[in-house]
Amino acid sequence: MNYPCIKVDLDKIEDNARFIVDKCKENGIDVYAVTKVFCGNVQIAKAALKGGVIGLADSRVENLKKFEGLSCEKLLLRLPMKSQVQEVVKYADTSLNSEIETIRLLDEEAERQGKVHNIILMIDLGDLREGVWEDKVMETAEEIVKLKNIGFGGIGVNLTCYGGVMPDDVNLGKLISFKEEIEKEFEIQLKIVSGGNSSSLYKVFDGSVPEGINMLRIGETIVLGRETAFGEAVEGMHLDAFRLQGEIVEMKRKPSLPIGKIGMDAFGNTPSFEDRGEIIRAIVALGRQDVNIDGLEPYDSKISILGGSSDHLLLDITEVADRYKIGSVVEFNVDYGALLGAYTSEYIQKR
């Protein structure tokens, strides 16, 4: 057995996915599970599919490629790179897009591969990440409908990612209006109106999602059981599907304040310390090179994290010192950033 490792409870992931799928279904909304935070781990993706999501969505083609053997819809979230259109058409059924230049390349590549590639046109409704600006929606749509090997699957928005803009009746309402306008102007049907990510769920829970939003792309809430508009735990969901485990390599009684003149720490910051007197300190073999340690929370609430460096995590275990020894394993819950780090780090075993 190797440490550090991240353990996932697949039943909890399945439960969480089913919880979201059921709530969304009541509102006429399909759910794609977003798999990027666990780097497209196939077992976790399968658990989400068991929970009833209609497809898998990831920002990286490399992760979608891992899903090649799974029979479900595959959606590329990050705008395709021009240099990657071949893989995009090969591994994604649908991609989110905002640049007509790239969409034209996808069209040519789809013809070459004898496929229709579906796109969702992203509209920027104020969050200032991806999407065409409102005054360019109709002219972009006009170009898209001319392309023979592109399926115009629908439109979408991404919110609360860069600008922190909350999904509300105004911006989601605009999205629905654009659907109607495009359908009327070009005499087509748009199947999908994708109303965002986990931050849109609060409107699903309170029943206020405008009618017409029929798809959401959900990552964080499925894996961590929290919605992201207010950061609230969702009642009825598992908050503890993941456990990051690290091993204690030193445990000693020492002061809580360093001795000597304080300069900079390993990361160039001037540290400050709280005087707790003498404490029992434990070092866990895990560090900033693996995860954002600020995103860790010990499952044992009597343990507190003092800080850490690249490879060392320092804990105050004074209150529970009798329960731990050298070689003991300490378990942590993770936030989104720490989970991403844990799955990305080649030093952390996945179990």
Ligand SMILES: *Cc1c(COP(=O)(O)O)cnc(C)c1O
């Ligand atoms: C990451 C991402 C999502 C999922 O966001 P969560 O907050 O994890 O639900 C949805 N859409 C796009 C475009 C993304 O990049």
